[in-house]
Amino acid sequence: MITRPNPVISALFLVLNFAALAGLYLILNAQFIAVAQVIVYAGAIMVFFLFVIMLLNPEKEKRFFEERPKLRIFIVMIVVLILVQLVYMIFLSRPSNELTREAARSVEAGTIENIGREMFTNYVLPFEAAGYLLLAATIGALVLAKKKFE
């Protein structure tokens, strides 16, 4: 996805990635989140991205490393460092005994019923906050897209 020079192709690869991720969520017994992933990400956000890409129709971007060979070593070092850190945390940290899989409970936890109950009882304040955030973002996007600065 990040190696393709054409942004449309890389956006389509990102859609593929989101769909695969929805499958992973299903395997992990998170049915509601899997459906939300397909609808919100693969549907709404990626349509938005593709719309903007085709609206702007950007010029061909130049190959990055041909201009700046020095930066390449730096970037590779940062990324390898972070990757090693992540792998270390995942594989070398001691697995605790409490993390055994409780399949029955996790199947129950992923249903829409349970998520809805939790969301409208314990988490009603963050839920309302997320609603206001989306409203603010919509208004902000409209203002930004309309305004012409100088």
Add this chain to the structure above:
Amino acid sequence: MFSVGIVGVLTRRNAIVVFMCVELMLNSANLTLITFSSYLGDVTGQLFVFFVMAVAAAEAAVGLAIIIAIFRNKLTVNIDEINILKW
């Protein structure tokens, strides 16, 4: 997946592709949250992922609006040429 996102943010010069890589990193964090939620049999992680999705949608909307506004002014989405914040 997170590392792939970082590579994308650091190497790509197209602002839209950089945004897509940020989405990729958010999704990798979501995946770990879902995994913990599933292994602990707890619903909190999935709720958290739901809120992350809401914030990501808002962020994508505002970010793309900013990109469109910049494109109107400078006629480019190459982040090397967008340097109006530089002093």
